[in-house]
Amino acid sequence: KAFGCFRHQNLAPASPYLRxxxxxxxxxxxxxxxxxxxxxxxxxxxxxLLGSALGLMLITVLLTVSRSAYLGLAAALGWWFVRDRRAxxxxxxxxxxxxxxxxxxxxxxxxIEDRLTMRDSSVEGRSQTYQNAITxxxxxxxxxxxxxxxxxxxEAVSVNAERGRxxxxxxxxxxxxxxxxxxxxxLAFLAVHIRRIWRNKARAVALKDAEAEWMMSAFQAMIIxxxxxxxxxxxxxxxxxxxxxxxxxxxLLPFPEADAREADAPGDGAAQEPGGPPAAxxx
Numbered sequence: 001k002a003f004g005c006f007r008h009q010n011l012a013p014a015s016p017y018l019r020x021x022x023x024x025x026x027x028x029x030x031x032x033x034x035x036x037x038x039x040x041x042x043x044x045x046x047x048x049l050l051g052s053a054l055g056l057m058l059i060t061v062l063l064t065v066s067r068s069a070y071l072g073l074a075a076a077l078g079w080w081f082v083r084d085r086r087a088x089x090x091x092x093x094x095x096x097x098x099x100x101x102x103x104x105x106x107x108x109x110x111x112i113e114d115r116l117t118m119r120d121s122s123v124e125g126r127s128q129t130y131q132n133a134i135t136x137x138x139x140x141x142x143x144x145x146x147x148x149x150x151x152x153x154x155e156a157v158s159v160n161a162e163r164g165r166x167x168x169x170x171x172x173x174x175x176x177x178x179x180x181x182x183x184x185x186x187l188a189f190l191a192v193h194i195r196r197i198w199r200n201k202a203r204a205v206a207l208k209d210a211e212a213e214w215m216m217s218a219f220q221a222m223i224i225x226x227x228x229x230x231x232x233x234x235x236x237x238x239x240x241x242x243x244x245x246x247x248x249x250x251x252l253l254p255f256p257e258a259d260a261r262e263a264d265a266p267g268d269g270a271a272q273e274p275g276g277p278p279a280a281x282x283x
Contacts, residue, residue, distance in 0.1 A: 004029060005042065054090070055097045062098055065112050068232035076225035080217060126168055126232075132159045133167050136176035144179035153177075170230035190244070193251035194223055200253060219250045 005028050010021050061069050081091045102109065132153065136145050139157040146156075150173050154163045167173030174183035201216035226243065235241060 054094065058094050058097050059101050062101055062112075063108065065108070065115055066229075066233070067115060067118075068229040071232075072225040072228040075228050076221040079224050080221045083217070083220075122168075125165065128160075129165050129168050130172055132157075132165075133169070133172035133176040135159060137180065140179060142179045142181060144175070144177045144182065147177050147182075150177050166234055168232060168234070170234045173234055190247075193248050196251040197223065197247065200251070216250070219247065223247060 005026050008025055008027050010018055010023050010025070012018055013021070013023065058073075061073050077091050077094065081088060102112075105112070133150070136150075136153050136157050145153040149156075150167045151165065153159065153176065167176060171183075171187075174186060178186070197216060197219050201213065201220060204212035204216055222243075
């Protein structure tokens with residue numbers, strides 16, 4: 001049950017999973033859900049490791065060549081920039097990483113530029129696919145055509161074109177495949193937990209808990225990104241629902257009420273038991 005920043009030796013440098021790692025590197029190990037700032041500052045190179053992970057994620061989004069991913073990323077970073085000015089440096093560095101990566105691409109750059117012209121069969125067929133979804137909802141408003149059966153909806157309702165295609169929208173796909181009651185129930189379930197994450201962020205601000213505030217801000221940015229991309233895409237089976245599980249876990253973190261914390265806390269910060277979890281996570 002050790003926690004802190006510990007040095008590790010790379011015992012298998014030839015492994016494809018560890019290629020590129022230094023022979024000796026630092027990894028944070030947490031028994032609870034936080035790292036003490038002094039431990040992070042004392043571990044040389046740890047911030048570089050975390051920054052590199054963020055840069056790699058941005059490059060991965062760029063190389064998806066997904067227009068919905070680009071739109072969602074721009075919205076999430078823009079929202080984070082407006083709501084938390086401390087994220088300015090992260091947004092600027094992230095933009096630089098993307099620009100440098102884009103400038104080094106060759107064949108992929110032409111493909112990305114062609115996709116951004118919005119002139120391809122995928123875009124041309126979307127309007128008909130969306131119309132198919134609306135037709136399915138009108139024909140079977142209560143139970144839909146069956147969960148996960150959107151690609152086969154032509155066996156249940158009459159469609160004129162784009163048979164066998166996915167809905168290309170989680171929201172329309174839900175209404176068409178599960179019916180209006182099922183889709184509304186699922187979206188309401190999501191809305192309850194998303195609202196709780198927003199409340200947790202407000203409580204973290206009131207409690208002056210910087211770490212919890214940053215964590216909730218990160219979840220908010222993730223949610224904005226995903227809600228926008230799902231307007232033009234669907235979940236990829238287990239991955240998508242694992243992401244929802246992560247949101248729910250973040251929503252269920254027990255935050256104390258701000259007035260109770262302020263009444264018990266001496267001075268500007270809250271007391272924390274030695275070796276215990278951060279105060280914002282104590283129910």
